[in-house]
Amino acid sequence: xxxxxxxxxxxxxxxxxxxxxxxxxxxxxxxxxxxxxxxxxxxxxxxxxxxxxxxxx
Amino acid sequence: xxxxxxxxxxxxxxxxxxxxxxxxxxxxxxxxxxxxxxxxxxxxxxxxxxxxxxxxxxxxxxxxxxxxxxxxxxxxxxxxxxxxxxxxxxxxxxxxxxxxxxxxxxxxxxxxxxxxxxxxxxxxxxxxxxxxxxxxxxxxxxxxxxxxxxxxxxxxxxxxxxxxxxxxxxxxxxx
Numbered sequence: 001x002x003x004x005x006x007x008x009x010x011x012x013x014x015x016x017x018x019x020x021x022x023x024x025x026x027x028x029x030x031x032x033x034x035x036x037x038x039x040x041x042x043x044x045x046x047x048x049x050x051x052x053x054x055x056x057x
Numbered sequence: 058x059x060x061x062x063x064x065x066x067x068x069x070x071x072x073x074x075x076x077x078x079x080x081x082x083x084x085x086x087x088x089x090x091x092x093x094x095x096x097x098x099x100x101x102x103x104x105x106x107x108x109x110x111x112x113x114x115x116x117x118x119x120x121x122x123x124x125x126x127x128x129x130x131x132x133x134x135x136x137x138x139x140x141x142x143x144x145x146x147x148x149x150x151x152x153x154x155x156x157x158x159x160x161x162x163x164x165x166x167x168x169x170x171x172x173x174x175x176x177x178x179x180x181x182x183x184x185x186x187x188x189x190x191x192x193x194x195x196x197x198x199x200x201x202x203x204x205x206x207x208x209x210x211x212x213x214x215x216x217x218x219x220x221x222x223x224x225x226x227x228x229x230x231x232x
Contacts, residue, residue, distance in 0.1 A: 014213035020097040021221055029093040029181045029190065033069055035066075036092035040099040041065035053059040 067103045071186055077186045079120040082108040084189045086165065086199060091211060093181065093190050095116025095218050098211055106191075108171050109163050114144045117161065126152035126159065127203045141182060141196035167202030168195060193219040 024032055044051070069089065076083055084107075085093060087176040088100025106228050107117055118141050129151045137143070144150070148163040168174045191199075197215045200208040 008142060016214050016217040018098070018217065018221065020220055021095060022095055024092075024095040024097055025221070026224070029188075030184045032092050032095065033089065033183065035068045036071060036089065036096075036100065039097075040101050043099050044065060044101065047061045047062060050061040051064045 062159045063101050063153075063209075065157060066099075066101055067154075067159065069103060070161050070186075071102050071156035072154065073183065073186055073188060074165060075120040075123040076105065077188070078189075079116045079123070080114045081120050082113045082116075082175075084108075084171075084174050084191050086162070086174070086191045086196065087160070088211070090191045091193075091196055094193050094196070094213065094215075095222070096214055098207075098214055102160055104160045106162050106163065106165050106171055106174055108175070109145075109148075111141070111145075112167075114141050118144060121152070121174065123159070124154050124156065124159070126150075126154050129153040129158060136143075165199055167198040167200075191221070 024035075027035065067089075073085075083105040084090075085104075086106050087102070087104030088096070088098065089103050090102060091098065098126065107113060118139060121139055126139065128135065147153065150161050152159045152161070165171075165174065174191060174195055175189060177195050178189040179192070181190045182188075193215050197212055197219070198217050199211045200215065
């Protein structure tokens with residue numbers, strides 16, 4: 001019908017921000033975890049979800 | 058009703074430190090392991106898998122005593138005896154601690170055995186602590202087995218992350 005069937009590979013696009021991955025991979029494991037914990041604390045602070053019972057740091 | 062979240066992210070140094078100093082044979086798993094590997098997705102608790110051998114259970118109990126754990130979600134008046142027998146009679150425990158939410162798991166969905174998990178893990182020095190961190194392939198298998206919406210998001214990111222790390226390793230080996 002005038003069209004060619006083409007099979008091939010292309011990078012998977014799962015909507016993942018590769019720049020975030022690039023930034024994380026510049027850090028060592030401890031730095032990544034420090035960043036991750038700080039980010040989680042920010043997410044908790046702005047989350048509308050109810051907070052569970054407290055624990056005393 | 059929305060699922061409740063902890064009031065704060067865990068203090069990882071205060072949770073990992075006693076495990077290391079008591080010589081517990083464990084592997085860092087879950088979202089924090091993903092972050093240690095390079096994930097940017099948040100995690101609100103610390104998950105570790107532990108070896109079930111008797112000596113290790115004894116060391117784990119000592120570490121948990123030092124941390125100060127109690128069962129998460131259980132009524133405050135529910136008695137919980139933290140000892141080797143309790144750990145041996147259970148497998149997976151979800152704790153609340155003075156330093157955040159802490160889950161210790163013997164049976165991990167998606168993984169055949171602790172030995173398999175440990176064999177695929179790598180020792181990383183985290184804040185001066187030697188910590189075995191689960192491989193991305195095993196983290197992907199665990200998240201696929203859990204299969205909640207947040208786990209599916211993590212699988213997608215971990216696949217991209219694993220591809221990127223392999224691409225960099227290949228480029229390094231060729232240069």
